[in-house]
Amino acid sequence: MDLMTKLEILADAAKYDVACTSSGSSRAAQKGKLGNTLSSGLCHSFTPDGRCVSLLKVLMTNVCIYDCAYCVNRCSNEVKRAAFTPQELADLTIEFYRRNYIEGLFISSGVIKSPDYTTELIINALELLRHQHGFRGYIHAKVVPGASPELIDQLGRLCDRVSVNLELPSRDSLALLAPEKSRQRIVQPMRQIRDSIAEDAETRALVRRKPTTYQHQVRVARKHEAFAPAGQSTQMIIGATPESDFQILNLSAALYRSLNMKRVFFSAYMPVSQDERLPQTDAVQLNREHRLYQADWLMRFYQYQVEELIDEAHPFLETDVDPKANWALNNLDLFPVEISTAPLEMLMRVPGIGPKGARDIVRARRTHALREHELRKLGIAFKRARYFITCNGQYAGSGIEFTRESLHARLAAPINGGRHGRRADRVLPGQLSLFDQPFDPKLEGNQTSAPKLPEASGATDPRVALRAARSSSIGDEVLALWS
Amino acid sequence: MELAAIEGKFAQREPLQHVAYLHDGSLEGLLCCIFEAYVQREVPEDIVRERDYQPRFEQSSFFVQSDFNRALRVRRGIEREAGSQAFGAVVRAAANDDPCAGVVVYRFVRYVMDKRTGRDKRRNVLNDLANPVVSDLLALERRVANEEEKARQFVRFSHLENGVWFARCCPNANVVPLVMNHFAARFNIQPFIIYDENHHVAGVYDGEDWSLVADDVINVPSRTADDAFIEKLWQRFYDSLSIEARYNPELRRHFIPARLARSLPEMEERSRTALKAVSDGESFGRRI
Numbered sequence: 122m123d124l125m126t127k128l129e130i131l132a133d134a135a136k137y138d139v140a141c142t143s144s145g146s147s148r149a150a151q152k153g154k155l156g157n158t159l160s161s162g163l164c165h166s167f168t169p170d171g172r173c174v175s176l177l178k179v180l181m182t183n184v185c186i187y188d189c190a191y192c193v194n195r196c197s198n199e200v201k202r203a204a205f206t207p208q209e210l211a212d213l214t215i216e217f218y219r220r221n222y223i224e225g226l227f228i229s230s231g232v233i234k235s236p237d238y239t240t241e242l243i244i245n246a247l248e249l250l251r252h253q254h255g256f257r258g259y260i261h262a263k264v265v266p267g268a269s270p271e272l273i274d275q276l277g278r279l280c281d282r283v284s285v286n287l288e289l290p291s292r293d294s295l296a297l298l299a300p301e302k303s304r305q306r307i308v309q310p311m312r313q314i315r316d317s318i319a320e321d322a323e324t325r326a327l328v329r330r331k332p333t334t335y336q337h338q339v340r341v342a343r344k345h346e347a348f349a350p351a352g353q354s355t356q357m358i359i360g361a362t363p364e365s366d367f368q369i370l371n372l373s374a375a376l377y378r379s380l381n382m383k384r385v386f387f388s389a390y391m392p393v394s395q396d397e398r399l400p401q402t403d404a405v406q407l408n409r410e411h412r413l414y415q416a417d418w419l420m421r422f423y424q425y426q427v428e429e430l431i432d433e434a435h436p437f438l439e440t441d442v443d444p445k446a447n448w449a450l451n452n453l454d455l456f457p458v459e460i461s462t463a464p465l466e467m468l469m470r471v472p473g474i475g476p477k478g479a480r481d482i483v484r485a486r487r488t489h490a491l492r493e494h495e496l497r498k499l500g501i502a503f504k505r506a507r508y509f510i511t512c513n514g515q516y517a518g519s520g521i522e523f524t525r526e527s528l529h530a531r532l533a534a535p536i537n538g539g540r541h542g543r544r545a546d547r548v549l550p551g552q553l554s555l556f557d558q559p560f561d562p563k564l565e566g567n568q569t570s571a572p573k574l575p576e577a578s579g580a581t582d583p584r585v586a587l588r589a590a591r592s593s594s595i596g597d598e599v600l601a602l603w604s
Numbered sequence: 605m606e607l608a609a610i611e612g613k614f615a616q617r618e619p620l621q622h623v624a625y626l627h628d629g630s631l632e633g634l635l636c637c638i639f640e641a642y643v644q645r646e647v648p649e650d651i652v653r654e655r656d657y658q659p660r661f662e663q664s665s666f667f668v669q670s671d672f673n674r675a676l677r678v679r680r681g682i683e684r685e686a687g688s689q690a691f692g693a694v695v696r697a698a699a700n701d702d703p704c705a706g707v708v709v710y711r712f713v714r715y716v717m718d719k720r721t722g723r724d725k726r727r728n729v730l731n732d733l734a735n736p737v738v739s740d741l742l743a744l745e746r747r748v749a750n751e752e753e754k755a756r757q758f759v760r761f762s763h764l765e766n767g768v769w770f771a772r773c774c775p776n777a778n779v780v781p782l783v784m785n786h787f788a789a790r791f792n793i794q795p796f797i798i799y800d801e802n803h804h805v806a807g808v809y810d811g812e813d814w815s816l817v818a819d820d821v822i823n824v825p826s827r828t829a830d831d832a833f834i835e836k837l838w839q840r841f842y843d844s845l846s847i848e849a850r851y852n853p854e855l856r857r858h859f860i861p862a863r864l865a866r867s868l869p870e871m872e873e874r875s876r877t878a879l880k881a882v883s884d885g886e887s888f889g890r891r892i
Contacts, residue, residue, distance in 0.1 A: 171855025489734035
């Protein structure tokens, strides 16, 4: 089989892996060696669906001994099989990298013979890259569940980021759809990776520390290569199994907290098999995936706690407004906030103002009074934010009734009458469609009003209310759905 | 500096009322124009590249010769009054193709040099985001920074028969000087040239250090046979990544503007017909 066909098969098989990020580790260039990494990452192309292509994302092989129902590469599926040799893969990566096509390599694999054998193949390829070619670019490798700890340690020192796929949001779903993978085989390597990263960071900090006395000190020996400096991530499939958004978000919050994940990726289930254990529908839950990512962003960049976003009584996120707007609508007693005095964390909670906008407001208001003109110049979405702010004591959304219903209607109105953005949404409300309705939790009998912030005593000061909300967060670090 | 000392050192002429300063298009040229404005005690209406100049009614023009030492003095002045970060913003803003860039930079320099506004050392001038003088400069800077990022993303090298790696780009700001450090560090094992077709500037890295060459005509030897094969591999890889159920060309166009898509090997005509086939419901990715 020639290289062209192999690449086509193995890239096609890897395209359902979500992560393609090249961020999180910063490695300076070195004279005589190819490549470096940037902490912000860099996207080199975008697929017709708008996902970024930053890494050469391929499988080592799509031969697999497992038969997971949701996967294209399951052994019972009749597709063409192929495998790279380590040398081929290393050379291909270098050739692409030198042309500035990619930022590095994303290597995953089907399980060939055994998890250990597969991991050894991957390690061989990465060793060629790092040691023979002197490659200093980004490498992301998947850990095959069941690989032995020694091999995972070796792998982690060759990579910038490692990830173990959680596959599905609960243990029962995993047992149903991927009977050969057990919870233990997935969570165990995650724990090992977390501990190795922490240990590595600790020894590095000790080595960096300058001695404060003149006495002889024992220097801590440093391992030559850092263990996964860009941390670990994971991904799970949404919509193949009946878990609610409440379960999914709580699980991802627990992953962030207890396993120090850098990212938890969601992937809307694509119908790739006729298995009767799976939902047989063509409607892909892209909008649900989008709302979950919005909630994920709120937890990672806006300091929201998961229980502020969703609660057990209303286990699905709102479909017509985003989770941040929904939180604001449910907490109208904290609004409107005064732009010239509100604390940074409260500014970030105003719909239409993001972390950057909030920081810019804090910088700019030291010297200038900010009104509509200035706020628009700063680049915040004034159209949304106006209902929730006052500028120098004057309510910016004048003429609007300050009630939940009225504001909800404003925020849920489609941009540009629905002619903005993705083509799947081009069917305007009220227009007849020949095809299935996209997934809508409301139709499944779920309530639509959303969670309330826990009652705080004297919640007039937004800071007090926020603090009260945080202190009531789940203290227990178990992966509740998984243990 | 005292006026007498300036007069002793620099020839002063009769101040002009409506004057435009012209420069050669380099950063040094722009900084020298600002220097000239202080020496001549004039307030220029326009500071533009000579080739972009369009005279206004009743306006006289004056070409300012670039002088490295004068430019260096302006740089030191900005850094002393507003910090090196502010000078970084000036460098980026000056690379913008907008004909207003010169005047915006000039106003910013006047603002930070002014004893009434710029002297407060405890305050970072760049934090005055709502001040029109600062926000205009930062808007220009942001556009250039975005264009820089696009260059880092979408410059594609091909391997020539003489062993050099060559790339063309067509940015709408003069960003090649700004991205050369990035590429020279990353690709330090390969001599390469990045040629900017819009500004006729080539960044040349010889394996040791990089330099800029201004040239209108550039003769490029042919590519190696291997290079064409790798490019075809890359196209095939790109084609097989697409997931039909998620097809969303609006989003891609947001990330890759059409003017840049033309120069990408994976986005050329071949791919576009293939992509059209997807939207028409045909199979995808099994063709060259």
